[in-house]
Amino acid sequence: MESWERYTVCAFCDGGCAVKATMQDGRMRLEPADPALPAICPKTRMIDEYRLHPDRVTRPLKNVGTRGEPMWEPISWDQALDEIADRLKRVISQYGPTSVAFCETPLNHGFGGITRRLMNRIGTPNYTAPTQLCMGNTAQVHRAVYGWLAVSNWNAADVIVYFGQNRGPELWPAEFCKLKAALARGAKLIVVDPRATATTALADYHLRIRYGTDAALALGWLNVIVEEELYDRDFVASNCIGFDELRERVREYPPETVAEICGISADAIRETARVYAGAEAAIIPWGATCDMQSNSTSVLQAQCIMRAICGYLNVSETVFGPALGGASVSVLADHASLGREARDAQLGADAHPLLTFRAAELYDAANERAGIPYVPDIMAESVACVPPALFAAMRGEGPYPVKATFAVANNTVMSYAGQQGIVEGFLNQDLVVVFDHWITPTAQLADYVLPGDMWAERDALRPQYDVAPLFTACQQLVEPVGECKDWYFVVKGLADRLGFGDSFPWADRYELFDYQLAELGSSWEKACEVAPKPVMRKAVCLGSFVTPSGKVELASSVLATLGFDPLPAYIEPADPGADGGDFPYVAFAGSRDAATYNTNLHQIQSLRKTLPEPLAFVNPTDAEREGVAEGDWCVVESAYGSVQLMAHLDDAQPEGTVRIPHGWWKPEQPAGIAAGLGKAMLHNDGMLFPDEDWNLDPAQGLPNLRGGIHVRFARV
Ligand SMILES: Nc1nc2c(c(=O)[nH]1)N[C@H]1C(S)=C(S)[C@@H](COP(=O)(O)OP(=O)(O)OC[C@H]3O[C@@H](n4cnc5c(=O)[nH]c(N)nc54)[C@H](O)[C@@H]3O)O[C@H]1N2
Ligand SMILES: Nc1nc2c(c(=O)[nH]1)N[C@H]1C(S)=C(S)[C@@H](COP(=O)(O)OP(=O)(O)OC[C@H]3O[C@@H](n4cnc5c(=O)[nH]c(N)nc54)[C@H](O)[C@@H]3O)O[C@H]1N2
Numbered sequence: 001m002e003s004w005e006r007y008t009v010c011a012f013c014d015g016g017c018a019v020k021a022t023m024q025d026g027r028m029r030l031e032p033a034d035p036a037l038p039a040i041c042p043k044t045r046m047i048d049e050y051r052l053h054p055d056r057v058t059r060p061l062k063n064v065g066t067r068g069e070p071m072w073e074p075i076s077w078d079q080a081l082d083e084i085a086d087r088l089k090r091v092i093s094q095y096g097p098t099s100v101a102f103c104e105t106p107l108n109h110g111f112g113g114i115t116r117r118l119m120n121r122i123g124t125p126n127y128t129a130p131t132q133l134c135m136g137n138t139a140q141v142h143r144a145v146y147g148w149l150a151v152s153n154w155n156a157a158d159v160i161v162y163f164g165q166n167r168g169p170e171l172w173p174a175e176f177c178k179l180k181a182a183l184a185r186g187a188k189l190i191v192v193d194p195r196a197t198a199t200t201a202l203a204d205y206h207l208r209i210r211y212g213t214d215a216a217l218a219l220g221w222l223n224v225i226v227e228e229e230l231y232d233r234d235f236v237a238s239n240c241i242g243f244d245e246l247r248e249r250v251r252e253y254p255p256e257t258v259a260e261i262c263g264i265s266a267d268a269i270r271e272t273a274r275v276y277a278g279a280e281a282a283i284i285p286w287g288a289t290c291d292m293q294s295n296s297t298s299v300l301q302a303q304c305i306m307r308a309i310c311g312y313l314n315v316s317e318t319v320f321g322p323a324l325g326g327a328s329v330s331v332l333a334d335h336a337s338l339g340r341e342a343r344d345a346q347l348g349a350d351a352h353p354l355l356t357f358r359a360a361e362l363y364d365a366a367n368e369r370a371g372i373p374y375v376p377d378i379m380a381e382s383v384a385c386v387p388p389a390l391f392a393a394m395r396g397e398g399p400y401p402v403k404a405t406f407a408v409a410n411n412t413v414m415s416y417a418g419q420q421g422i423v424e425g426f427l428n429q430d431l432v433v434v435f436d437h438w439i440t441p442t443a444q445l446a447d448y449v450l451p452g453d454m455w456a457e458r459d460a461l462r463p464q465y466d467v468a469p470l471f472t473a474c475q476q477l478v479e480p481v482g483e484c485k486d487w488y489f490v491v492k493g494l495a496d497r498l499g500f501g502d503s504f505p506w507a508d509r510y511e512l513f514d515y516q517l518a519e520l521g522s523s524w525e526k527a528c529e530v531a532p533k534p535v536m537r538k539a540v541c542l543g544s545f546v547t548p549s550g551k552v553e554l555a556s557s558v559l560a561t562l563g564f565d566p567l568p569a570y571i572e573p574a575d576p577g578a579d580g581g582d583f584p585y586v587a588f589a590g591s592r593d594a595a596t597y598n599t600n601l602h603q604i605q606s607l608r609k610t611l612p613e614p615l616a617f618v619n620p621t622d623a624e625r626e627g628v629a630e631g632d633w634c635v636v637e638s639a640y641g642s643v644q645l646m647a648h649l650d651d652a653q654p655e656g657t658v659r660i661p662h663g664w665w666k667p668e669q670p671a672g673i674a675a676g677l678g679k680a681m682l683h684n685d686g687m688l689f690p691d692e693d694w695n696l697d698p699a700q701g702l703p704n705l706r707g708g709i710h711v712r713f714a715r716v
């Protein structure tokens, strides 16, 4: 009987737990790959339930009904790729190459760079990724300040600051293990969170700020650090520019002013600022909360400044820098091959440029100085268009039409703000192609649904972005079910049919992996031999900053050149629902459930039975005032839209606030637009939050999906 031992990274969620899989006597077992990091969650137990689920799409499907009211007919891969390529050619000849858009989550399908390579050959810059709201955003701000992303090292830290992270055994357990180990060594934990959570229970300091005011708090901390001279003078003098401007700016944020904005005491701000700045080595680990606020750029920038001026860069926060020479994901994307005209046409770049080509080009001279002969893209999701501008172009609102859209390993309609408008955009397409496992709400709007393999069914080289200079071989555990294929197969198939086969000379993913690894003196086979140890690439050396000035830019020249404030600031969101008292509660949206992963896993019965319905958490006092009891269905309404959720009374939910979960739809409910896309139009947080300018971060054009907008709730 078959027996083996393999290494891979679990990808049921983006927790990134490294697992060892053993097959013995016909039974597969998953366990943590690193015994020193015993991180793995019970979701791994449903591997067969997921893989062999009867609803899984296992053959290419063609919609022979109408858009939004699909009737699915199974077809062959050849027919699917032939027809998609023909229809794509028609769209391109009628509307031009920029009318083609891709929305992709490379993290899910495991291949970075290849979609952009195809798009660059087609001639379209209109790419977006939901994970721009999850580190993509952070990456661009770190790039502006440090030239690359800083990665926190828990092992080195004696103070940890969490801005709204809620970690636990089922929400990113790998990070939870590192946190617990640090606390066991005596590290101090500061958690900034309006709610009491399992993580705040571990904290030495819990700052219950008002939702969405993180930027003000960070500026208040900087005020204390600068005024009390708690910063690292040597590091600032030799590595930073813009300190005088920073000193001026933070004078506007004395602890008393910030205390008023955040709703906490000035003493707590002072004390925690001193704890952070007084550490041997502190970290502010990345978390998604600050990526989804209307002041995102400012809060992330203020965090970057704190790390730098307190002297923690390359002590406990490592800035690797772009890879040199080796075949990075950015090299594969080959952005240099996209023409000037197409770059200039990138949707939304005029108003919100930080994630677009316009910003990327400001680093050209710095890249050249550092010997980097390509356009580095930290998370494989920058040099991208602005999502609200893309969705407007899909709806036909100009500046030019987008008529063919690919949703690749993501559920596009549910993964941004302004869901109603995104759906309208999909309804207005000539061609929609979805690559997924299920007939998701997005797939319900498609012409073709292509069956993707899942993580356990494919060999992959991870990570699929360039944060750190390494590649790890992640090995396939089981054969794909049905006719499920990997994304390289689809990209290669389309490239050949569109006449771009010369850009994809690799017959299959193994030839591609060998190409990527060859410059590192390795190959797929050799990488498997050393797995789970990674194959290292060479990076720009530690301590050099690939910014326009070559220094840590406390006042950002990139933001200034793009016409924005070069320094962080706190600006209260201009929510139309905030006046008049019609919407007396504040929503905190986007919160995660242990039983689901973003919009996925709702069809997995063993998980669903633990959480059958989407829950709104409300404080019992508020519930009583509104006449709502535990288990009542409620309408939660903002000035923009509404959702229905089941009330759950929770003392930990601050009075005057409502917690909205992310990602709810019901695969068991009728599909199609008239039925509300399997209830996605009834339950998902994207219905409540507009993608209008007042709810966007100005520099990036990404929506606030977390806190601060006003709502009311009542029994249905
Ligand atoms: N089981 C499971 N695990 C997951 C996921 C999942 O869907 N399911 N999703 C994964 C993904 S993609 C991500 S990004 C992470 C998300 O991980 P987290 O961001 O840790 O998850 P949340 O539950 O959203 O917790 C956010 C915390 O931020 C607080 N918060 C809300 N608004 C604010 C604010 O304005 N300021 C501050 N400081 N705090 C605020 C909330 O009260 C909450 O306690 O989880 C990952 N892990
Ligand atoms: N409204 C709103 N939008 C958000 C957020 C929010 O809180 N609210 N959160 C943001 C955050 S933090 C994140 S990380 C992103 C997450 O965005 P995504 O990573 O796109 O998350 P999911 O919604 O889980 O969509 C994943 C889809 O890909 C499919 N899939 C999973 N694995 C594979 C695979 O191996 N192959 C293929 N072909 N398909 C696969 C799943 O079936 C699912 O339909 O969303 C962001 N968008």
Ligand code: SF4
Pocket: 010, 011, 012, 013, 014, 015, 016, 017, 039, 040, 041, 042, 043, 044, 170, 171, 172, 173
């Ligand atoms: S948290 Fe669970 S589902 Fe997510 S990667 Fe880790 S083991 Fe997989």
Ligand SMILES: [Mo]
Pocket: 133, 134, 288
């Ligand atoms: Mo995320």
